[in-house]
Amino acid sequence: MTTAxxxxxxxLKLKVWRQKGPDVKGRFEAYKARDISxxxxxxxxxxxxxxxxxLSGKDPIAFDHDCREGxxxxxxxxxxxxxxxxxxxxxxxxxHMRHFSNGDxxxxxxxxxxxxxxxxxxxxxxxxxxxxxxxxxxxSVNTGxxxxxNAIPVPQEAAEKAMxxxxxxxxxxxxxxxxxxxxxLFVGAKISQYTLLPQGLPEAKKRALAMIGKxxxxxxxxxxxxxxxxxxxxxxxxxxxxxRMNREFLKAGLF
Amino acid sequence: xxxxxxxxxxPLSEKWDKHRFKMKLVNPANKxxxxxxxxxxxxxxxSASVSLAELGYEVMTFCIQDSPRRAHSIAAQGGxxxxxxxxxxxxxxxxxxHDTIKGGDFRSREANVYRLAQISNNxxxxxxxxxxxxxxxxxxxxxxxxxGGAQVSRTFYARGQxxxxxxxxxxxxxxxxxxxxxxxxxxxxxxxDLVVIDGKARGIIARNLVSGELEKHAxxxxxxxxxxxxxxxxxxTNSMGSNISAAFASYRKGASxxxxxxxxxxxxxxxxxxxxxxxxTLMSESLRNxxxxxxxxxxxxxxxxxxxxxxxxxxxxxxxxxxxxNLVPRDVASRSAKVQCDMGKGVGDTRLAVYLxxxxxxxxxxxxxxxxxxxxxxxxxxxxxAQNPYETPMMIYPAVHYTMGGLWVDYNxxxxxxxxxxxxxxxxxxxGANRLGASALMQGLADGYFIIPYTIGDYLAQASLDxxxxxxxxxxxSSLQVETRIKKLLSIGGKxxxxxxxxxxxxILWENxxxxxxxxxxxxxxxxxxxxxxxxxxxxxxxxxxxxxxxSLEKAGRVADFLQFGELMVMDALARKESCGCHFNEDxxxxxxxxxxxxxxxxxxxxxxxxxxxxxxxxxKEPLEFENVELTQRSYK
Numbered sequence: 029m030t031t032a033x034x035x036x037x038x039x040l041k042l043k044v045w046r047q048k049g050p051d052v053k054g055r056f057e058a059y060k061a062r063d064i065s066x067x068x069x070x071x072x073x074x075x076x077x078x079x080x081x082x083l084s085g086k087d088p089i090a091f092d093h094d095c096r097e098g099x100x101x102x103x104x105x106x107x108x109x110x111x112x113x114x115x116x117x118x119x120x121x122x123x124h125m126r127h128f129s130n131g132d133x134x135x136x137x138x139x140x141x142x143x144x145x146x147x148x149x150x151x152x153x154x155x156x157x158x159x160x161x162x163x164x165x166x167x168s169v170n171t172g173x174x175x176x177x178n179a180i181p182v183p184q185e186a187a188e189k190a191m192x193x194x195x196x197x198x199x200x201x202x203x204x205x206x207x208x209x210x211x212x213l214f215v216g217a218k219i220s221q222y223t224l225l226p227q228g229l230p231e232a233k234k235r236a237l238a239m240i241g242k243x244x245x246x247x248x249x250x251x252x253x254x255x256x257x258x259x260x261x262x263x264x265x266x267x268x269x270x271x272r273m274n275r276e277f278l279k280a281g282l283f
Numbered sequence: 284x285x286x287x288x289x290x291x292x293x294p295l296s297e298k299w300d301k302h303r304f305k306m307k308l309v310n311p312a313n314k315x316x317x318x319x320x321x322x323x324x325x326x327x328x329x330s331a332s333v334s335l336a337e338l339g340y341e342v343m344t345f346c347i348q349d350s351p352r353r354a355h356s357i358a359a360q361g362g363x364x365x366x367x368x369x370x371x372x373x374x375x376x377x378x379x380x381h382d383t384i385k386g387g388d389f390r391s392r393e394a395n396v397y398r399l400a401q402i403s404n405n406x407x408x409x410x411x412x413x414x415x416x417x418x419x420x421x422x423x424x425x426x427x428x429x430x431g432g433a434q435v436s437r438t439f440y441a442r443g444q445x446x447x448x449x450x451x452x453x454x455x456x457x458x459x460x461x462x463x464x465x466x467x468x469x470x471x472x473x474x475x476d477l478v479v480i481d482g483k484a485r486g487i488i489a490r491n492l493v494s495g496e497l498e499k500h501a502x503x504x505x506x507x508x509x510x511x512x513x514x515x516x517x518x519x520t521n522s523m524g525s526n527i528s529a530a531f532a533s534y535r536k537g538a539s540x541x542x543x544x545x546x547x548x549x550x551x552x553x554x555x556x557x558x559x560x561x562x563x564t565l566m567s568e569s570l571r572n573x574x575x576x577x578x579x580x581x582x583x584x585x586x587x588x589x590x591x592x593x594x595x596x597x598x599x600x601x602x603x604x605x606x607x608x609n610l611v612p613r614d615v616a617s618r619s620a621k622v623q624c625d626m627g628k629g630v631g632d633t634r635l636a637v638y639l640x641x642x643x644x645x646x647x648x649x650x651x652x653x654x655x656x657x658x659x660x661x662x663x664x665x666x667x668x669a670q671n672p673y674e675t676p677m678m679i680y681p682a683v684h685y686t687m688g689g690l691w692v693d694y695n696x697x698x699x700x701x702x703x704x705x706x707x708x709x710x711x712x713x714x715g716a717n718r719l720g721a722s723a724l725m726q727g728l729a730d731g732y733f734i735i736p737y738t739i740g741d742y743l744a745q746a747s748l749d750x751x752x753x754x755x756x757x758x759x760x761s762s763l764q765v766e767t768r769i770k771k772l773l774s775i776g777g778k779x780x781x782x783x784x785x786x787x788x789x790x791i792l793w794e795n796x797x798x799x800x801x802x803x804x805x806x807x808x809x810x811x812x813x814x815x816x817x818x819x820x821x822x823x824x825x826x827x828x829x830x831x832x833x834x835s836l837e838k839a840g841r842v843a844d845f846l847q848f849g850e851l852m853v854m855d856a857l858a859r860k861e862s863c864g865c866h867f868n869e870d871x872x873x874x875x876x877x878x879x880x881x882x883x884x885x886x887x888x889x890x891x892x893x894x895x896x897x898x899x900x901x902x903x904k905e906p907l908e909f910e911n912v913e914l915t916q917r918s919y920k
Contacts, residue, residue, distance in 0.1 A: 049832075065631045066559055069667075072561050075782070082780050082826050082835060090834055092349060094522040098663065099447055100353040122666045146494060147782065148832045151349075155470065162462040166455030167414045171334040171732045172405070174412035177439075181423025190416040191441055194448060197488075198352055226412045243577050 037063045038130040042077065044089055045137040050145045051155070056135070066126040070113060071096060071103060075124055090149040096121040098262065101197030104204075105150045106137045110200035111260045119199065119262040139204035142247045143211070154200045156246045157214060164238035165218045167228055186224045193220040194264045202257035202265075208249030213257040215243050216273035217265050223276055233280035240277055284890055286539070289693040290300045295911050296376075296841045299398045302694070303737055307744035314339035317503040317743050318751070319486055322474045322529050324351030326724055327707025328447070328508030329453035329709045330731025335506075336465035338736055342776060343500060344457070347524055355510055355522040356727060359446025360567035360660070363410075363724040364427060364439035365403040370427055374435040376400045383722060386432040387687070387715020388864035388878065389886070389914050390542070392907060396693060397859045399722075402729040407439055409732060413452035417441050428656075430569050430720040432919075438721040444454040445568050449724055453731075461780055466497055470797040473837065474496070474529040477505060477536045477703065484533075484703035485751045488761045490769075492837060495830040497765055499758040501751035504702045504739055508731070511686035511708035513546065514609070514612040514704045515845045515852065516797075517789020519551060519683035520565040526841040527848050530690055530709050539890040541711035541901060542688035543848070544856035547718055547865055548798050549684030550616035553667055554636040558786075563682040564667060566639070566660055568720045571609045573615070573644035573653065574677070577611040578637050583787050584628030588638055588676050599623055607919040614717045614865045614878075615919060617681035621798045622788045622876070624680075631678045640676035681798060685723060687714040687865065691890040691905075695738035696730060700894070701845060702746065704731035711888065716864025760776060769829045773841045777822030781839045781871050784819050786810065788842070796853050800868045811848060816846040852902065856904065861885040873881060873916070882914050 047054025222228025797809035
C-alpha cells in the first residue's frame with residue numbers, strides 16, 4: 029500500500045457489505061480509502077469514500093447516521109467483528125480514525141440478526157425495538173393533571189441508577205454483538221428504568237410480561253450470559269439490568 | 284395578506300386562561316372524526332401527537348428517521364427551564380418571562396412568552412410522571428442548575444442528556460398511543476409538499492425513503508414540527524438530517540416565514556479542524572457554570588496553556604461583564620469569542636478557539652463532583668479531540684446551533700395558511716432575536732403538550748371542512764410537481780456533488796451572515812448564493828434513481844431548498860437595519876460594541892410572503908407591543 033501524502037493521513041483497505049435490498053443476496057466489496065486524516069470520524073471517512081464513488085458514477089454505500097455525536101442511536105455497523113468498532117463505550121460516529129493505522133484492512137458489515145432485516149448495504153430495519161416499546165415501555169399517564177414534580181421524592185441513588193439504564197440509545201449493537209441475537213440488554217434497560225422509579229411501579233408486572241413476550245415473539249434470541257452486549261454497548265449499559273429484568277419477570281409470573 | 288397575531292385582550296397574566304375559556308371545543312365523540320397529520324417526532328411533534336391522540340383525534344405521525352426516538356431533540360444536553368422556584372432564590376413566572384423577553388432582546392411577543400413561562404411548571408410535572416430520571420438531591424427532591432442569561436437556578440436536567448430523556452419520555456407516550464391505535468406512525472418518510480385546498484392545509488405529499496414512492500396523505504389539519512434550519516450553514520450542531528424542506532414547501536404554498544436571519548450561534552462548541560468535517564459538536568453551556576473562559580492577554584501567544592501564568596490570561600467575560608461573568612447570554616458570549624480571535628488572541632492550531640477552563644472548579648469541588656456533573660461531556664470532548672479536559676483546558680469556538688426564526692404563527696400557533704400549525708423550533712414565536720439556554724426543550728414541549736391540544740380544537744370546531752380525500756386534484760398536482768423536481772435533480776448529471784454545493788453555501792453564509800454582519804457583505808452574499816443556486820441546477824451530480832433508497836437524492840432536495848432559503852435569510856438580514864440579539868450588524872453598535880437596537884423602526888417581526896420563483900418575496904411587519912416590560916438596552920455588566 030502506498031504511503032499517504034500527509035503524515036497525519038492514512039490509507040486503508042475497506043471491505044464493505046453491499047446489499048441492494050432485504051431479499052437480495054449481498055456480498056463484500058473492496059474499496060480503497062486514501063489520504064484519510066486521523067482526525068476524521070469513521071463516518072467522515074465513509075463520506076470521503078462515498079463522495080469519490082458518486083463522482084465516478086458508482087452507487088455510494090448506504091449507512092444510517094444522524095446526530096454524529098453519539099446520542100441518536102442511528103449509526104452503527106460491525107467493524108472488524110466488533111459493533112461500533114474497536115473503542116470501548118464509543119458509537120461509530122464518535123470513533124476517530126486515529127485508532128487505525130496506515131495499511132489496515134477494515135471490514136464493515138451491518139448488524140446481523142433475524143429481527144433486523146437489511147434495508148440496504150449497512151442500513152437495517154430496527155423497528156422491532158419500537159414494537160417492544162409499544163408493548164409496554166412507558167408509564168401510562170395522560171397529559172395534564174400530573175402532581176407537582178416534587179410530590180413524590182425519588183432517592184438520588186434510584187434516580188442515578190434509573191438514569192444509567194435510561195442512557196440506552198436504542199442502536200441495536202447489543203443484538204448484533206450477542207451470539208444469540210438477544211435483545212435483553214435493551215429490554216432490561218427500559219424495564220429497569222421504570223422499576224427503579226416510584227412512578228413506574230404500578231405497571232411493573234404488566235410491563236415486564238408484555239415487553240418480554242413481544243421480544244420473544246419478534247424473534248430475538250435468549251441470553252446465555254456471554255456478556256458481549258455489555259462489552260460492546262456504546263453506552264456501557266450494565267447486564268445488571270438483565271438480572272433486574274429477570275427478577276421482574278419472575279415476580280410478575282409468581283405473584 | 285394581513286398578519287393578525289390574535290393576541291387575546293386583558294392583563295398579561297390572564298390572557299391564556301381567558302383564551303382557553305373562549306376557544307370552541309370539539310365534542311369528545313366528534314374528535315375521532317378528525318384526522319391530523321403531525322410532521323416530525325422531536326419534542327414538539329411527539330408531544331403534540333401524544334396529546335392530540337389522547338384527546339381522541341386520529342393522528343398520523345411522520346418522521347424521516349427509522350424511529351421516532353431519533354429526532355434531533357435527543358441531542359439537547361443541558362436542561363429545561365421552569366419557574367418552579369424550588370431553590371427559593373427569587374424565581375417566578377414573571378421572572379422567567381422577563382428573562383426570556385430580555386434575553387431575546389425585545390423581539391418576541393409578550394403574550395407568547397408569558398404563556399410559555401406559565402406552562403413551564405406543568406411540563407416538569409408531566410415529565411416526572413412519565414418517568415424521566417431527572418437529577419435529584421439527596422433528599423429526593425429535583426435538582427437545579429443555572430444557565431446563561433439568568434441569575435436564578437431554574438434548569439432541570441438529566442445529566443448531560445436532558446433532551447434524550449425528555450424525548451424518550453414523549454416517545455414512550457407516543458408508543459402507547461401507537462399501540463392503542465390512535466396514532467398511525469410513518470417512519471422514513473419525508474414531507475415534500477403541503478397540499479392546500481380552498482385555502483386550507485389539507486394534507487401532505489411524502490416520499491417513502493425506502494421505496495422512493497410518493498404518498499398522498501389527506502387530513503383536516505397539518506401540524507408541522509420539523510425543526511430548524513441551522514444546517515443551511517453546512518457545519519452546525521444540528522443532526523445531519525435536519526433540514527428546512529417541509530417548512531420551505533409550506534412557505535412556497537403561502538405560509539409566511541418570520542425572521543429568517545435570527546440564528547443562534549452557540550458559544551461553546553468544539554472548534555472546526557478540517558475541511559472534511561461534517562458537523563460540529565456542542566459542549567453544553569452548563570459548563571459555563573463552573574468553567575472560566577480565557578485567552579492569552581497578548582496576541583499571537585503560542586505557548587501551551589499551562590505555560591501561560593495567571594497574570595497573562597485574559598478572562599474577558601468576567602472582566603467585561605462582572606455581574607453575569609461567564610454566564611452572559613449566548614449571543615454575547617459568541618461575539619466576544621470572535622472579537623478575541625479577530626484580535627489575534629485565539630488559541631489552538633487554527634487560532635479560532637478560546638479556552639474553557641475547569642481547573643479552578645476541580646480544585647474547589649473536587650474531581651468527583653465535576654465528573655458527576657460533566658463526566659459525559661468530558662468523555663465526548665476527549666473522544667473527538669484526544670485531549671483530557673481534566674488536565675488541559677478545553678478549546679471552544681462558537682457554532683450555529685439553533686434558529687429563532689421560522690414559519691410565522693399567531694397566538695394559536697397557526698401559520699398564515701389556515702389549518703397549518705407550526706410548533707417548536709420550526710416556528711418563530713417565543714425566543715425573539717436570541718434564545719436563552721434550556722428554553723428550546725421548554726418551548727417544544729409547551730407547544731406540543733399544552734397549547735396545540737386547545738388551539739387546534741378551536742380551529743376544527745369552526746372550520747366547516749368537507750371530507751378530505753387523497754383523490755382530490757390538488758393532491759395529484761402537488762405530487763406531480765414533486766415528481767418533476769426529483770426527475771430534474773436526477774437528470775442534471777453535472778460535475779459537483781451535493782455536499783460540495785452545500786459546503787460552499789455554508790461558507791458563504793458563515794462568512795457573511797454569521798456572528799457579525801455588514802451591509803456590504805450581505806449584498807455580496809446575496810449574489811454569491813444566487814449564482815451558486817443557478818450552478819446547482821445545472822451542475823449537480825445526484826446518482827441513482829428516485830425509486831429506491833437513495834440518500835444522495837434526499838440530500839439533494841434538502842440542499843436545493845437551503846440554497847433558495849439562504850437568499851431569504853440574507854434578504855431579511857439586509858432589511859433589518861439595526862442590531863438586536865444574534866443579529867449584529869456592525870453599522871449599528873453602541874460605543875461598547877454591544878448590539879444597538881432601533882426600537883422606533885424595527886420593533887417588529889419581519890414576515891416574508893412567497894410570490895413565486897424569481898419574484899421578490901413580499902415583506903410584512905407585525906409590530907411588537909410592550910405593555911409590561913420596559914424596552915431597555917440589554918446590559919449584563
